[in-house]
Amino acid sequence: MFSKACEYGIKAAIFIAINSYEGKRVSPKEIAEEIDSPQAFTAKILQELVRHKVVSSVKGAYGGFEIDKTRIDSIKLSQIVKAIDGDKIFNGCGLGMEICNENHPCPVHDKFKTIRDELKYMLEHTNLQELALSIKTGNSFFKV
Amino acid sequence: MFSKACEYGIKAAIFIAINSYEGKRVSPKEIAEEIDSPQAFTAKILQELVRHKVVSSVKGAYGGFEIDKTRIDSIKLSQIVKAIDGDKIFNGCGLGMEICNENHPCPVHDKFKTIRDELKYMLEHTNLQELALSIKTGNSFFKV
DNA sequence: CATAAATAGGATAAAATTATCCGAAATAAA
DNA sequence: TTTATTTCGGATAATTTTATCCTATTTATG
Numbered sequence: 001m002f003s004k005a006c007e008y009g010i011k012a013a014i015f016i017a018i019n020s021y022e023g024k025r026v027s028p029k030e031i032a033e034e035i036d037s038p039q040a041f042t043a044k045i046l047q048e049l050v051r052h053k054v055v056s057s058v059k060g061a062y063g064g065f066e067i068d069k070t071r072i073d074s075i076k077l078s079q080i081v082k083a084i085d086g087d088k089i090f091n092g093c094g095l096g097m098e099i100c101n102e103n104h105p106c107p108v109h110d111k112f113k114t115i116r117d118e119l120k121y122m123l124e125h126t127n128l129q130e131l132a133l134s135i136k137t138g139n140s141f142f143k144v
Numbered sequence: 145m146f147s148k149a150c151e152y153g154i155k156a157a158i159f160i161a162i163n164s165y166e167g168k169r170v171s172p173k174e175i176a177e178e179i180d181s182p183q184a185f186t187a188k189i190l191q192e193l194v195r196h197k198v199v200s201s202v203k204g205a206y207g208g209f210e211i212d213k214t215r216i217d218s219i220k221l222s223q224i225v226k227a228i229d230g231d232k233i234f235n236g237c238g239l240g241m242e243i244c245n246e247n248h249p250c251p252v253h254d255k256f257k258t259i260r261d262e263l264k265y266m267l268e269h270t271n272l273q274e275l276a277l278s279i280k281t282g283n284s285f286f287k288v
Numbered sequence: 289c290a291t292a293a294a295t296a297g298g299a300t301a302a303a304a305t306t307a308t309c310c311g312a313a314a315t316a317a318a
Numbered sequence: 319t320t321t322a323t324t325t326c327g328g329a330t331a332a333t334t335t336t337a338t339c340c341t342a343t344t345t346a347t348g
Contacts (some may be wrong), residue, residue, distance in 0.1 A: 001145065001232065001256075004336065007240040014251055029296070041337050060345025061293040069310065077252070091145065096151040107275040108221070109156055111145075115263050122255050131251040148306065171324075185307045191326065204315025205323040 005086040005114025009045045011035035013080055016055050016065050017072045017132040045084065052083035073129035081123055090120050150228040153189045155179035157224055159200050160209050161216045161276040169208030189228065196227035217273035226269055234264050 002010075012031050019026045028046060032039035046065055050054045054075060055067050067075065081089065093100035094112035100108075146154075156175050163170045166265050172190055176183035190209055193199045198219060211219065225233065237244035238256035245253075 001236075001238060002240075004240065007238075010252070011239055038337055040339070043295080044297090044337090052294090057295060058345085059293090059295045059343075060347095061291095062346060063294045063344085065295085092145075094145060094151075094156055096146075096148065107278055108154070108270070111266050111270055115266060116260065118262065119259050122259060126252070126255055134251055167296085182307055184309070188323080190329090194325090201325060202315080203323090203325045204311075205316095205321095206316060207324050209325090253294090 003085050005041070005045050006081055008035065008037045009049060009080050009084045010077065011037070012042060012046060012065075013049065013054060013075070013111050014129055014131050014135070015130040017067050017075075018135060020067045020069055020072065025058060025062070025066045026069075027064050031065070048083055049080065052079065054079055054083055067128070072132065073127050075128045076105060076124050077126045077128075078120070078123035079093065081114075090116070092122075093109070146225060146233070147230060149185070149189050150225055152181045152186055153193055153224050153228045154221065155181070156190060156209075157193065157198060157211075157219070157272055158187060158275050161211050161272040162218075164211045164213055164216065165276065169202060169206070169210045171208050175209070192227055193224065196223065198223055200228055211272070214232065216276065217271050218234050219272045220268055221270045221272075221275075222264070222267035234260070234267075278287070 002110040012035060016026055028039055031037075031046070032042045034043075046055065046057070049111050050057045050065075055065050056062055057065050078090075091104050094108045094116075095106045097106045098109065100106045156179060159175055159178050160170055172183055174189040175181075175190070176186045179186075190201070192215050194201045196211075199209050199275045201207065201209050208216065222234075238252045238260075239250045244250045
C-alpha cells in the first residue's frame, strides 16, 4: 500500500506527537529505536516531513523533532502520505495507466475508484491526535 | 497499490481473456504491444501466471497464451494479485508491522482493516469475464 | 567565544524491483 | 524427420527504493 519510507514516516510522526504532548523533543535515534527502523534512513524521512511542515525541528543542543501541541489534531494522515509517497495513491489508476478517468476508464476504474475514495476519505479524516491517544489508552503499537 | 508486474499481469490476463473468447492464442509480443509493457518482462510475468494456473500456455508453432473459455468467469482478480504480489495486500499491516491483529493492533489497524476488507472483497468478486466484456462493450482500455 | 549537541544534506552502498538477452525445450506443420 | 515457431528459464543489466556514512551547519550553554 505505502512505501516503507511512508510507513516509517507515519510511525515517526505518531511517536513525535506523543512526546510533544509531554513537551519532549525526540531525536532520530530515539525515534528509530522506538519504531524499529534504520536510523539514518529515518532521519532522511524526518527531513522530508519537516520540509512539508508536518513536523518541526530544532537544531543544536537540546534540539530535536516536535509538533506544535495545538496543531497535532489538525495533521492528517493524508499529509504524511502525500509528503512521502506523493499523491499517486489518491489519484493514480489501479492499473497504472497514464490516462484513466470517467471518460476514459481502465477496466477496473469504477471498482478501484470506490476503494480509493474511501481510502482517501479515511486518510483525510484521521489525525495524529487520535492515533497518539489510541496508544496512550492502552492499544499496543511500538514494541511488542 | 500493486507492483508494476502485477499491473502488467492483470492487463495481460484481460487481453488474453478477450482473445480466448475469439478462439485466438496470443504471444508475449502481441500482449506487450497491446498493453504497452516491456515484452521480456511481460513474458516472465506470464510464466508466473501459468505456474499459478491463471492462464495456460501452448508451446511451439501456433502456440501462445490462452484461457479456457469456460473458466474465464471463474478467474478472480485476487488470484492474479496473489500470484504476482503475494497476499501482503490482503493480510499485511498498513504500517508494515510484523505483529498486527485484533489483540495487538497497530494505531491504524481498524481504519485500514475496513479498507482492506473492501479491497479484498472487490478483488475476490471481480472476474476476468466482466472485465473483458466491459471493454468489448465500448469502454476504452488498451491504446488511447 | 568556545564547546558540545543536534539536525541538514551530500555521497555512497545495498537490496529489491523492473527490464533485457540468449539458448534450451517443446510442438505443429511441411 | 526436419524446420520454423513459440514458451521456458537462467544470467545479467538498469533503475528505484532502502539504507549507511560522513561532514557541514546550527544552536544552547558554560
